Amino acid sequence: MKRRFIYLLLLTPSFVFAQVKMVNDTLQMQGDSVVVTANRSERKLSNVTVPVNIINSKQIQQTGSLRLTDILKEQPGLTMTSGFGAGVQLQGLNPDYTIILINGEPLVGRTAGVLDLNRIALGNIKKIEIVKGPSSSLYGSEAMAGVINIITDANTSIPLQASLRYGTYQTIDAGVNNAIATKSVFYQGFYNYFSTDGYSIRPNSSSRVTTPIQRYSINQQFKWNINDNTNIAFGVRLTDEKIKNDISVNNGGATITSNGNENNTDQNYNFSLNQRYSNSLKTSFRGYFTEYNAKQDLVTLSGDPYYDLLNHRFQRVENQTDWNANKNLNVLFGAGAVWEGVKSTRYDSEKVRKNNSIQYGFTQLEWSPNQKFIFIGGLRFDKNEAYASAFSPKLSALYKINTKHKIKLSIGEGFKAPDFRQIYLDFTNAAAGGYSVFGTAQAQEVINQLVQKGQIGALYDSYYKLKVLKPEYSTGIHLSWDYEPNTNNFFSVQFFRNDINNLIQVQQVGAYATGAQIFSYLNIGRAFTQGIEFEAKHKIDNHFIISGGYQYLETGDKDQIDQIKAGKVYTRDANGYSKILTLSDYVGLPNNSKHKAQFKINYYHSNGLFANLRVIYRSKWAVNNTNGNEVFDNGDEFAKGYFSIHTSVGKEYKSGFSTQVGCDNITNYVDAANLPNLPGRTFYATIKYQIFHK
């Protein structure tokens, strides 16, 4: 294996001096790209009224990103979280609150609210659009912090592309893209294989932080233009991953080994029929089916085998119509229905699927009275079977002061439906004192039965407050100012504030006669996140571009703040003596860093050479409440702030070959406890071949 690595190194650009003419689309200035996510309809970026970041395929390639996590962690305002896979935190809101779409269709299969973004291979991605701020008026549940929409390549100018990458920890990534295009038929295929041996950053431990993984992804897309006004499209995306998770526990000198296997599959099928009636009226019918299946088993040499299953199925039909009423007014309206269901070993029976159905309708008016103003008003109503309905309005506006200055303001409501586990969980932990957690759908019924059996010791006030869960709501305000003095400079500043109500929290509702606790879920929490984001880009000359971003973030639990203001929360001083906690020592929600910054230098040459250096900083964040007051303050345990530095250099040849080498985490920063997803320094080399259409 080592020899192969050296061989790949020899292919790197520094040894080659070919002069080729390259397409100069690598400049990462904002430009006037097309955005589809912000309005559910194609719009020029310059006419979008909400904050949007676009990551294009060039950026993905040149940063050497393989999985969605790799590229998102380098974006302003986003932070990757660990625990239940790699999730993304957007403007201080947890991964539960950002909807992840592939070509406009949502991904499902969250564990404890986290959708593992390592599931998504980046090989065939055209661009990623990130919309910040509540967007439930268009996308419904989960679009509370924002929307991340991954748009796969519809580019048929490259009939064949193959790439192979090899790196530290025997990490292999192999991909093939192929495309066929005729006048009326388009086909694109993508095949990816990824495997890694995993790594262990804890010394003397045989269990690995990232476990050995084998992952296959296949993506097939067809499109048929029946005539100039009608087309149909069909797409399939399949992912299968196998994770080996052997755990060795050293117990008083004896090593107990457990063999764990995890198998996750993700299937997505979509179909659409698009019809244009005239230049001002078009409609599309979409159907979508997706199923995520996660299976885990753990066989210990001594003790019971452990088995865990989660199966989430989601089906949707939808119609959307775009009507350009006149040159100042665009109207969009749509309606749809969702049937979804989850089976899990964590519910009363894994055989029975717990179901929910949603019917929804939405509309959006876009009015631009003149060249300077655009106003958008949107509204969506979701009627849910398993929990309370949701109503999501949004208003946004854009004011182009002149060609250089732009101001955007948006105010919207976002919501997140209760999780299936919050409704249906039926979990009793026999190992840890026999505590139970019941979802709201059966909590009262199950507890009543226990009362009749005489097993209940106490019922709390909170038990009598149990009712059908409402979605969690947030009201978000975003105000931004973009300044583009010339084509070489771009600057933007954005203020945001999200107020979240009805947060669903686990609450003790009673106790068994044995004293063991009984929990369920209630809509009780109130929180906020607010902050400022800066972004700047500067093109120094034809070769160098520097860019940077910074986010300042404040978060807090409003009920805790009220308690602190009332002098009812205590903490400890340096001697360990209790004292009254002051608001200045309160740090807000855990896992949130006050400061986050990134700085990048990109180099390009017309001969195809490219290089970059990326520095990412994240300040300390609270991880653990160590002073026993249940709020996070300066006396608690924090993960240290850190820098990570990444680089890559590569070259694209006229022949269609390209090579790239890179090093991630150059300074070898590791924090095994708090950053299990960050391996030490890793190296990789990639070779790619493309056939271009002449």
Place this chain on the structure above:
Amino acid sequence: MKKTIQSIVLMVMISSSIVACTKSDTATVMPVTALTVKDIPADTVVGLSAQGIPITNGKYTFYSLERNTIVPNSDSASTKWDIAFMATRIITNGGTSGTGLGGAFVYTGLFDGLTTIPTDSIFKTDNAPTSYAITTGSGKGWYNYDGLTNLITPLAGRVLVIRTASGKYAKMEVLCYYKGGVTLAASASDADKLNKQRYYTFRFAYQPNGTKTF
């Protein structure tokens, strides 16, 4: 019979404290000093069974607040001790636990802020195994248990108000449950979490004159 004696003693004490209060302007009440006691073992782990289950001796550590010292187990049936520790449970010398007049309650507030035990306070006595004067359980009495990190942290702003075996009063605040007086980090090894737990560091103030004022 015991109860009536108790209440008589109590009444005497209350009245004497009233007397003390009225006289206090002329400096009869000596301010009590707070003492800090470190690393009192409370049934610590002594080994592991063949199955890897921690072994302890299952015995209380008895402590006299009056004399500020550990009391040998041989004196467990006496009034020589005021409180005793076993893992997270703290008992007082009274009720089902002992022959003394001991009792306690958990006060929410600051140690220094508690200068006089409020007159409407209700001292509870141990009624094992159903209830204890110092409430047991995570988040209910003096500590919090984090199931993810397996760590015990004393709740901030909790004062254990103790009536001693001889019917005098003391207040105490548990500062730490781990050896060395510093709560372990979440990332500490399992071996440390096992072996360094069950060591109490606490501060207390004992009022020898029988009043409820500190």
